[in-house]
Amino acid sequence: MNTPPKIWLSSPHMGGEEIKYIHEAFEENWIAPLGPNVTNFEIELQNTLYTNKEVVALSSGTAAIHLALILLGVERDDYVLCQSMTFSASANPIIYQGAKPVFIDSEEETWNICPIALEEGIKHCIALGKKPKAIIAVHLYGMPYKHTEIKALSEKYDIPVVEDAAEALGSKYKDEHCGTLGDISILSFNGNKIITTSGGGALICNTKALKDEAVFLATQAKDDAPHYEHSRLGFNYRLSNISAGIGRGQLQVLDQRVRQKGDIYNYYADALIDLPGIQFLNPLSHTLNNHWLSTIIVDPKLSNGITREDIRLALNEENIESRPLWKPMHLQPFYKDELYFGGTVSAELFENGLCLPSDTKIESNDLQRIVGIIKGLFK
């Protein structure tokens, strides 16, 4: 028996123009370093985000978070508050800086950082005599976090927010684009994200001075001298001119990808909502979700014992990729000893949640097949 071709959770989907920008780079020998694609990618990204903020193209979202923490002065033994339910790359740069993560549970409406648990965490650190240096908040799966509430706490305690919008390019919170909501914001263009540069990221900040500092640090912190002189620790974190060319082509199809992701979500929601124990995270009225990944919660108490793992294995059997939701950082072996505030919201989401295939290259008969496999389990 032939295995059917693999269906991916979310794979790169080129628009067509990417190759043109790569050709230009080859013709002008702008293979390295930097070059016009990088400059233009930054400008085009600014336009995409409808912002006057400064954009710095970088080699990854992780690099962007690392630089954000450095720009905010995070140093050894400082506390940094971080949404627990996220990809590890949100939190790892805290450790790169020798600082201490304080993990915060999610709330149920957006699955993102819970304002109540966040304030508990802030107060705890202050009581220990050390006000946290930053709050890392994440828009999981394209669903904006509770920006109004988080910003209010940030202002009340004077702690800056690093907005991790790695999964949320194209999402909006009350007409403001995700990626412009933080004191410093970051994006990722990793291969599985809604658009990709094959690997890349961006940092979005408020002033030219901060941008200059980010670029300086991202290009090995070379002081102004004829030889290589370094008064600060540098990094090799800039995006290449070739990758930026891919990014320029990808930005042209971002709106199309957001529509396609929304169609995939709507298809699943219509087809599966009547199954007992299956729930969707409903978009909130004041937000636009890019639906990077379509997700469901499976409650075995209502689904006749069917679990998200049963669904994952049934899909896997047919060469279809699905994946549990992010495992919270406070439950990860590496982070098990760190401070944590909140209850069991994120733990339960991980227990019962599944990301369904959300590849924009997916055919409608594949979506039908996926829904058929899931419905088959409920027969």
Ligand SMILES: *Cc1c(COP(=O)(O)O)cnc(C)c1O
């Ligand atoms: C992908 C991702 C990152 C890291 O981005 P890279 O470009 O892969 O380094 C950070 N945070 C979240 C929430 C992500 O999903």
